[in-house]
Amino acid sequence: MTLWIDCDPGIDDAIALLLALAAPELDLQGISTVAGNVPVTLTAANGLRILELAGYADVPLYAGCPVPLCRSPIFAADIHGEDGLGGVDLPPPQTQVNPLFGVTALIHALRQSPTPMTIATLGPLTNLAMALIQDPSLSQRIEKLVIMGGALGQGNITTAAEFNFYADPHAAQVVFDRVEAYAIPTTLIGLDLTHQVIATPAYQQRIAALNSPVSRAVVQMLATYAQTPEALERKFAGPPLHDPCVIAYLLQPQLFQTRSAQITIETQSSLTLGRSVIEWTIGPSPLQVATEIKVEGFFDLLITALQTCPA
Ligand code: BDR
Ligand code: CA
Numbered sequence: 001m002t003l004w005i006d007c008d009p010g011i012d013d014a015i016a017l018l019l020a021l022a023a024p025e026l027d028l029q030g031i032s033t034v035a036g037n038v039p040v041t042l043t044a045a046n047g048l049r050i051l052e053l054a055g056y057a058d059v060p061l062y063a064g065c066p067v068p069l070c071r072s073p074i075f076a077a078d079i080h081g082e083d084g085l086g087g088v089d090l091p092p093p094q095t096q097v098n099p100l101f102g103v104t105a106l107i108h109a110l111r112q113s114p115t116p117m118t119i120a121t122l123g124p125l126t127n128l129a130m131a132l133i134q135d136p137s138l139s140q141r142i143e144k145l146v147i148m149g150g151a152l153g154q155g156n157i158t159t160a161a162e163f164n165f166y167a168d169p170h171a172a173q174v175v176f177d178r179v180e181a182y183a184i185p186t187t188l189i190g191l192d193l194t195h196q197v198i199a200t201p202a203y204q205q206r207i208a209a210l211n212s213p214v215s216r217a218v219v220q221m222l223a224t225y226a227q228t229p230e231a232l233e234r235k236f237a238g239p240p241l242h243d244p245c246v247i248a249y250l251l252q253p254q255l256f257q258t259r260s261a262q263i264t265i266e267t268q269s270s271l272t273l274g275r276s277v278i279e280w281t282i283g284p285s286p287l288q289v290a291t292e293i294k295v296e297g298f299f300d301l302l303i304t305a306l307q308t309c310p311a
Pocket of ligand 1: 010011012013037076079122123148162163164242243
């Protein structure tokens, strides 16, 4: 599968990248980063740090939008740490961010790919929205879109909203408008799904037992992530692994249950900004919302992948 990842590393983004890099069935064409968990210069540097850790420094990485489409930027350093990776003991990157603007790189990749490309988004949707605004015909070059964002129930940045959609609600609405207008096959992985995927101490011990540079970095990052308000307030037995669920869905969709839906993002009300309003639909729909996951299968997939990272 030809794949592009747009992300804002971010601890869970970093783990998602490791899962994707270890999968031979994913032909990763490039990575764009966006302002989200931390500013875009840091999300780009963190992407490089993870590529270098995993031994894939040859995958091109581009920095995209430094600010959302309309609203002022927000960050999540309280969750991911000032550096965005929970202060993990990894050196600054030795390699360089590709000088091409992330949105331009994504547009080129979609245009030049001999077959339609799958896009995985792990952060605010600013880069993808910008690409689809610049060239709406790109919608037809997308094989499949898998998005981490939104919640049917309670949000995690406000009671109403999930972080990625709150950080750029207008971009999310642009993307879902295109999904509906061009029937882009799309799967949404929201909090109702990702809160089922808790990295409990038992799973963290299995990762630690791999005893490699990759596993040590993951364990360190998870230790910070477990102290986040989201995990503590909800009394989770560990941190929820939001973004890796997107990659797991691409690799093993049979682990997931989904349901047809339509979605609208709140962009007007300051009270409920970024809220994802989901309507279940009957019959075929381009949008599927993931509702259930086989958690043991997810961790088997992740831990096997971390074991095969070459570093
Ligand atoms: C999302 O917000 C970010 O903090 C995480 O990286 C994830 O993409 C979860 O709401
Ligand atoms: Ca993210």
